[in-house]
Amino acid sequence: MAGTEDLPLPPWRKSRKPAQLRRQLSQDLIVEAGLRILDAEGLDALSMRRVAQEFDTGPASLYAHVANKDELLELIYDRVLSEIRLPERDPGRWKDQLREYMVEVHRVLAKHTDLARVALANIPTGENSIRMGEFVFGLLIEAGMSPREASLSMDRISLYVVSDAYEGSVHFARMRAAGLSDPQEYFESFVGQIAGYYRALPAARFPHITKFVDDLVADDGEERFRYGLELLLDGIEARMP
Numbered sequence: 001m002a003g004t005e006d007l008p009l010p011p012w013r014k015s016r017k018p019a020q021l022r023r024q025l026s027q028d029l030i031v032e033a034g035l036r037i038l039d040a041e042g043l044d045a046l047s048m049r050r051v052a053q054e055f056d057t058g059p060a061s062l063y064a065h066v067a068n069k070d071e072l073l074e075l076i077y078d079r080v081l082s083e084i085r086l087p088e089r090d091p092g093r094w095k096d097q098l099r100e101y102m103v104e105v106h107r108v109l110a111k112h113t114d115l116a117r118v119a120l121a122n123i124p125t126g127e128n129s130i131r132m133g134e135f136v137f138g139l140l141i142e143a144g145m146s147p148r149e150a151s152l153s154m155d156r157i158s159l160y161v162v163s164d165a166y167e168g169s170v171h172f173a174r175m176r177a178a179g180l181s182d183p184q185e186y187f188e189s190f191v192g193q194i195a196g197y198y199r200a201l202p203a204a205r206f207p208h209i210t211k212f213v214d215d216l217v218a219d220d221g222e223e224r225f226r227y228g229l230e231l232l233l234d235g236i237e238a239r240m241p
Contacts, residue, residue, distance in 0.1 A: 025055060025060065027065040031075045035112070039074060043114035048072070073118045078126030080115055082109050086135050097234055101136065102161050102229055102236035109165035113172045116165035144241045152237050160232055164225050172222075191217050 033054040037046050048069055055061070066072045076116060078108040080144040084104055109116045124133050136157065138151035175186040195217045219227070 023182070025057075025061060027075070029055075030062055030066055030072065031082060034076050035073050035079060038114055039112055042116055042176070043076055046073075070109075074122065074126060077115060077118050077122055078128045080112050081109060081126070081128035081132060083111075084132060086132065089135065089142060091139065091140050091142035091144075091201050095140050095237060097139060098136070098157070098236070099229060099233060101132075102157060105132070106163050106165055106225060109162065110168055115171040116162055116169045119162045120166055140236075145236075145239070153239075157232060162222075164212060164228070166223060187220065 003184055015107075030051060034046060037054070039051055041050075048062055048066075048067070051072070052059045052062055052143065057102050066075065085099060087099070109119065122129070124130055132156065136151055136154045140153055162228075171186070171190070172183075174190075175183060178186065180186045195213050198209055198213045198216065201210050203238075209216065
C-alpha cells in the first residue's frame with residue numbers, strides 16, 4: 001500500500017501557490033477606497049496607483065470602471081454629497097431653510113477636509129450635486145426670486161460655503177505637517193503668533209490694527225462662518241420682491 005507521506009515535487013514541475021480569490025472590482029468599491037485614502041492621507045496622496053494598492057492590483061485594472069483620477073475625484077465628491085440631508089422645500093421659511101442647508105453642507109465638507117479643494121473646481125453634474133442645486137434654486141424661485149437672481153445667489157452661496165471649508169482644509173494640512181493632532185492647540189498657537197505680530201507693528205502706520213488686535217482675533221472659524229452666512233442671507237433677503 002502506498003505511503004501517505006507528501007512526496008517531493010519533481011524538479012521539472014514548478015510549485016504553485018494556492019490561488020487567492022480577489023475581491024471583484026466595481027466603481028463603488030473604487031470610490032469608497034479613494035474616499036478612505038483622501039480622508040486618511042489627504043488629496044495629494046490620492047492617485048490611481050494608490051487606490052489600486054488597496055485591491056492588491058495595478059492601476060490598469062481600475063480603468064474599466066473609472067476613466068482617470070479626475071473622474072474618480074468627481075465620483076468621490078458626489079458620493080460625499082449624498083451625506084447631505086435636505087428637507088422638503090418650504091418657501092415660507094426660505095431663509096431658515098437656506099441657513100440650515102449652508103450649515104449642513106459646511107459640516108459635511110469639514111468632515112472630509114481635503115474634499116473642499118475638489119469642490120472648488122467642480123461644476124455640478126453628478127446626481128447629488130444636481131439634487132442640491134434643485135433644492136436651493138427651487139427654494140429661491142418659489143420664495144419669489146427671479147430665476148436669474150436665484151441662479152446668481154445659488155452660485156455665491158456655494159462659493160462661500162466651499163471656500164470657507166477649503167480654508168479649514170488648508171489649516172488642517174498645516175496642523176498635520178506640524179505633527180499636531182488637536183485642532184484647538186493648533187489654532188491657539190497660530191492665532192497667538194498672528195496677534196503677537198500685529199502688536200509689534202508700528203502703531204503710527206497701522207493705528208487701528210495695533211489698537212484693536214484682540215477684536216481682530218477674537219472669533220474662531222465657526223463664528224466667522226456663521227457671521228458671513230448671515231451677511232449673505234440678509235443680502236439675499238434684501239433682493240427678494
